[in-house]
Amino acid sequence: MTMLHNILFAGPPGTGKTMMIRRLPGILPPLTEEEALEVTKIYSAAGKLSTDAKGLIRIAPFRSPHHTISAGGLIGGGSVPKPGEVTLAHHGVLYLDELPEFSRTVLEVLRQPLEDGIVTIARSRAVFHFPARLMLAVSFNPCPCGYAGHETAEKRCSCSDSAIAKYKSKMSGPLLDRIDIQLEVPRPIEREGDAEIPAEMSSSRMRQLVLEARTRKERRDEELGLKPGARLSGTSLRRSILMKKEAFELLDHALTVLNISMRAYDRILRLARTIADVEGSDYVEDVHVAEAIQYRRLDI
Secondary structure, three states: OOOOOOEEEEOOOOOOHHHHHHOHHHOOOOOOHHHHHHHHHHHHHOOOOOOOOOOOOOOOOEEOOOOOOOHHHHHEEOOOOEEOHHHHOOOOEEEEEOHHHOOHHHHHOOHHHHHHOEEEEEOOOOEEEEEOOOEEEEEEOOOOOOOOOOOOOOOOOOOOHHHHHHHHOOOOHHHHOOOOEEEEOOOOOOOOOOOOOOOOOOHHHHHHHHHHHHHHHHHHHHHHOOOOOOOOOHHHHHHHOOEOHHHHHHHHHHHHHOOOOHHHHHHHHHHHHHHHHHOOOOOEOHHHHHHHHHOEOOOO
C-alpha cells in the first residue's frame, strides 16, 4: 500500500491550488490487485460502478464533493447505511475545495476516519464498518475575499478582522493536526530578463519516483517482518524506521520548541521516512526531518 499523506494548500485565488491537487491521481501508482478489488467492491455496493465497466478499477479514485454536502453524505449514512465520499475515496484522494465553506460539523466527522482508516456507523440493529484509507487534500483562501496578506494595487482585502476570524474558525486544530503537508501557495512571481527557469519535472517522472519509493518501503517492511500496509504508531513506528541519531534529536527538539502534538510528531516521522524513500535513502537523516517539519507551515 502506498503511504498517503494528507495535504493542504493555502493561498489567494488563481495561484494554481486546485490545478495541482487535481493532478495528484496522475502521480499516484496504479492500484495493487488487492486495492483494486477493494475499490471495485465499494463502487459496486454503492451502485456507482459504470454499466460498461470491464474488470477491476485500476486507477486511484478522486472525489471532490461540493461544500453543501451533509455529514451523512461525507462519511455515509441512511437507514441502511451506504458508503459516503470518504469511502468512495478509499486508496485515493478526497479533495475539499475551499475548506472553510464546509460546515464545521461536517468537517469534524472526518477526524475518526483520518485517524483509523475506517468509518463506523452504529444503527439500532447493527454496526457498519466502511474502509476509508485515503489521502485528504484541501485548499482554501486566506479570507472570504481571498486577498488578506496578498494585496496588490488591483486587489485589496475587503474583509473585517471578525470575518476573517470566523472564516478560519471552521478549521479546527484537531483536524489540521491530521494534515501532514501544509503549504502556502504564493502568487507567481514575474521573471525578469534572462532569469533562469527551473527545470520542470513531468508527472510521469514524479510517478516513477513514487513507484520506486513504494517498492523501497515494501522491501523494508518485508525485511522487518511487518504486515504490508501496516500503519504503526508510537514505539512500534519508531522501531520500524531506520533513523539516524541526529534526525531523532532534531525531531525531539522540534517537539519541545514548536510545541507540536504527539500525533503531529508521528506524522512528521512518517513524512520524513517517505521523503527519504523518494530520495533513495535507506536511513532517515536530519535533512529529511527538517524538510518534513517545514511542510507543516500552520504549526510553525
